[in-house]
Amino acid sequence: MKGIAVSLLTLLLGNSPQVVAQMPAVSGDICPGELGAKVDAIANRPEFSRSRWGILIQPLSSTTILYSRDAQKYFIPASNVKLLTTAAALQKLGANFRIRTSVYSGENGNLYIAGRGDPSITETQLKSLASQLKQRGINRVNDLIGDDSYFQGNAVNPNWEWEDAQAGYGAPINSLMFNQNAIELILSPQSIGQPLKVTFAQPKLTNQWQIQNNSVTVGQNESEFV
Structure with a gap:
């Protein structure tokens, strides 16, 4: 040997794809005095009635707060926190x-x-x-x-x-x-009340994993969750 x-x-890392984001065109500058109304118009839309917002907007050059909406409340961090992790890794590594x-x-x-x-x-x-x-x-x-x-x-x-x-x-x-x-599974509905059929996307994995299937097939108009 x-x-x-x-x-x-x-x-592993030599062929990483490049992602280029397309930003929408900016129609014009927003007056600081109008900023609050603009943000509120979005946050108060009916589709966001069950959502919670934590927003704080201020310029980089000063501590002047231009807009605040529940900024003092705690929220579970979302994916935007990845930006801070990425910046720290870039600076450190x-x-x-x-x-x-x-x-x-x-x-x-x-x-x-x-x-x-x-x-x-x-x-x-x-x-x-x-x-x-x-x-x-x-x-x-x-x-x-x-x-x-x-x-x-x-x-x-x-x-x-x-x-x-x-x-x-x-x-x-x-x-x-x-x-x-992660393992990719294919879930197929069966007769109502019966467990879903679970199939491995890669058949060779079938004998390597044991799945506890507690799913239930429901009717078309019933609530569903997987």
Whole structure:
């Protein structure tokens, strides 16, 4: 067995897509005195009757408050907080930082993958890794072992709402993630009162996971929730 230390940096992050946002055209400047009415007109729309807003607007050059709406109240942070996390990471780590995922081999023929939190690892990258190993003359691996010890603590943020934990973006976070720690399922309705039919999008996973199916098929006009 040959000793190896393969870096997945370029493999995992070299093809990141670029996203360009299209901003709507600005019709003109808004007078500070009109700002409150403009914001209220949006926040008071009927479709937002069950929503809560926490807004504070002030210029960067002064502490003058131009608009405030429940700004002192606490809210569960939404995705806009990711901007602060991104800015902090950019300042602390730099624009060229890459998350390193290391691959090692042992004398017993095992292959070890040590993760450090890269969320972009998918089956595609593992297939590419297998091709790289073959090019290095490694044609057989006894066991593939994942090292998930880099992150310590809870895999799920205890401050998340339970509804968020049920969504795909609420999957547990650990140091060795694969396919965003999510499995794609196909749910098909059956006779009313019967459980939904659950099918794995990837049939090979059928025997690897056990699902507790508590779903119920309901009528077309009945409330539904998955």
